Amino acid sequence: MNLFNKINELKSSNDYESLVSLVPYAKTIGVETSLVGDHIVSTLPYIESNIGNHAIPALHGGAVAGFMEVAAIFHLMWTGELKQMPKVIDFSIDYLRTGHAETSYSQCEIIRLGRRVALCNIKVWQDDINKPFALARGHFLLSSNEPFEAKP
């Protein structure tokens, strides 16, 4: 058994709420999932342990990055017919505003879903979807079974 199979099991039984319990890190930062249409949507309710600067107070940039990465992986898993767990290759975040001590919402957009690689854009916001506080893009490896054969 692996994580991929386990998540596929949840997917076939439409049990999106149990997704988080499979990924300890997602539980640590307090990610919650819901289903909107066919898409999985991840939210990050405010918890004190995600604070990076308690004077403002502001969410830790790392917690925001982790949330966006979890959201992208769940979204890819739920949307694509994948053969294995997506593995992050690179992840690039632009921080636009302070993430305040309140609930954060995410929206993922798959720019390209190839055989081996997917490119996903992620947006997170708090009170206004048109005012995201961070944007991210990440490449994910979907299949490591088809290596590129270098010519000798």
Next chain:
Amino acid sequence: MKKPYIHSALSMMKNSKHDINPLLHKVNQTPHATQLKLELIDAKDTTVTLKLPFGEHLIGDPFKRIMHGGAISTLMDTVCGAAVFQAQGNFQSMATLDLRVDHMKPGEPDADVYATADCYRLTNTVAFIRATAYTKDINDPIATAVASFMRSNVEFPVR
């Protein structure tokens, strides 16, 4: 009274550095860094090394027992910020503008991860940082990162 900006990298080099910024020991006191149990390992000149101890709560894949990429991102963000404090020689706040992490290979099961960051350029308003994460050997990295931070003249809150 608020402290003024440091006006050039040169003036900064005269005053501070080459010693561990004593406030760095408090960098792991923010709630999120505390939860991840980040530890200061070393700091000199413009570089800082932090350790992210392996823990059940950081696992991304419970079957392979390797750390989640998001935990590595937090380590990278924090170590880059710490390198700015170290290069500045004070505890003036900053905000992450941009962070990019490249994952070279998955971490090892149950292994602690170290990250070393170098704040290689400090302008009046912006700081530029490179960082490398590894389990044993910095020359065999699991991830690398580049980051830029907006500097500010507000003191970072230290309890």
